[in-house]
Amino acid sequence: MTARHDACVLAGGLARRLGGRDKPALHVSGRPLVESVAAAVPGAGRLVVVGPPRPGLPHAIFRREDPPGGGPVPALRAGLAEVTAPWVALLAADLPFLTAEHVSALLDAAGAGTGTTAHGEGARAGAVLVDDDGREQWLAGVWHTASLVRALARYEGRSLHGLLAPLDPVTLRLAGQPWFDCDTMDDLQRARASKAQAAPPLRRSES
Secondary structure: OOOOEEEEEEOOOOOHHHOOOOHHHOEEOOEEHHHHHHHOOOOOOOEEEEOOOOOOOOOOEEEOOOOOOOOHHHHHHHHHOOOOOOEEEEEEOOOOOOOHHHHHHHHHHHOHHHOOOOOOOOOOOEEEEEOOOOOEEEEEEEEEHHHHHHHHHOOOOOOHHHHHHHHOOEEEEEOOOOOOOOOOHHHHHHHHHHHOOOOOOOOEEEO
16 A cells, blocks of 8 residues: 655755764764654655665665755755655654654645545645744655655755745644754754653644
């Protein structure tokens, strides 16, 4: 049976604000960040990781963007070539608070259950998380695969916002800061300090 969704995790960035460290390999609660993100998509038919191979993800399909480190749009092109499911979770590799429950909420908000082979009536092109200030987090969302492929085919820019915003996704605010990413050492320390605390109840608000 065809899986409802695959997952595409972008894990090849240069992490300049972390001094060039291998950010996806940094640990929070004893686990590399990229493995935490992979654990949030247990229902994915395929786990596609755009970045160097990693031993903790034996079932992942690894691909590299051209050129390596070329940015999120080339990375998405490389990863999307391996996606076969009708929906895809597009995720950063540094989301320590993301869970499977959050991904399921995104799929439901997009209407992924209303049709698995087409972006049909009742479904949207995608759904993305918004942060506490209401800003879309483009690497924390789910998308109708065919809609994303069409958008990429006609897009010549380098910005995920420029690519994805015109698709008019559902925006979803969830408790627990599942959109929080670790761009700096302060972010990483905050995640490590917060991870041990009990997560707040999942609350949902769509627009």
